[in-house]
Amino acid sequence: MSETELLALLRELDDPERLEWPRRYDRAATGLAFSGLVSRLEAGFGAPCESERDTQDSSEYGRVRIPAEATVCGTRIVVCVSKFGSLAEVCADNPGAFLGTDEAREEGALDPSDLATVERALAELGYVSVPEELLESDYEGPSSLEHFSARPTWWTRFFGLW
Numbered sequence: 314m315s316e317t318e319l320l321a322l323l324r325e326l327d328d329p330e331r332l333e334w335p336r337r338y339d340r341a342a343t344g345l346a347f348s349g350l351v352s353r354l355e356a357g358f359g360a361p362c363e364s365e366r367d368t369q370d371s372s373e374y375g376r377v378r379i380p381a382e383a384t385v386c387g388t389r390i391v392v393c394v395s396k397f398g399s400l401a402e403v404c405a406d407n408p409g410a411f412l413g414t415d416e417a418r419e420e421g422a423l424d425p426s427d428l429a430t431v432e433r434a435l436a437e438l439g440y441v442s443v444p445e446e447l448l449e450s451d452y453e454g455p456s457s458l459e460h461f462s463a464r465p466t467w468w469t470r471f472f473g474l475w
Contacts, residue, residue, distance in 0.1 A: 389405075
């Protein structure tokens with residue numbers, strides 16, 4: 314999806330009445346999809362992946378951590394999954410460690426083939442990968458987020474703590 318299409322999707326998913334999870338949130342289906350993602354990433358990288366799920370007081374459902382030893386560059390990859398619209402974010406090392414996957418690749422921390430393996434798994438399972446650069450841009454939606462963050466971002470809205 315283009316940046317314009319992704320921003321339109323973020324705005325469409327943004328419900329100021331439902332900050333932690335969407336109106337038709339299906340916890341069981343989200344958990345099943347997440348389990349599928351963990352399995353797919355473990356198979357793709359040939360290593361067990363640590364995961365945490367069903368994050369409380371957050372619009373993030375969970376995270377999958379691909380161990381550094383399983384990646385070409387020796388940097389762990391973290392995949393964050395939102396409770397909203399199967400949104401996902403891919404990060405080298407941790408969210409915020411790099412300003413996106415482009416910077417991580419330029420600095421030699423993320424191999425394009427590793428990123429392709431993650432992105433392919435996300436796409437095949439119906440997730441929408443949103444670049445960290447876009448998620449870190451200023452939030453411009455209808456929800457009141459100022460009491461959660463001095464500078465609300467799209468990441469705050471769809472992956473932040475409440």
